[in-house]
Amino acid sequence: MTRHSRDLTLEIEKAEAAIEKAAASAAQLTRDSQADARPSKDVTAALRTARRALKKLRALVSRHSRDL
Secondary structure, eight states, X not given: OOHHHHHHHHHHHHHHHHHHXXXXXXXXXXXXXXXXXXXXXXXXXXXXXHHHHHHHHHHXXXXXXXXX
């Protein structure tokens, strides 16, 4: 794996951790403010979209690394 690929992979992992932290925070805020323990549909949809984008980016980096 090249240095560039390692750097991209590290950034992806940081972004994934940030998304998971945001998801946990959103769920906690929802629990604190409502009896229903589900995050809002907008938050859920945004997190799902971000996770999909990161998954695609990770696959792209993986393919790029193999091509080098």
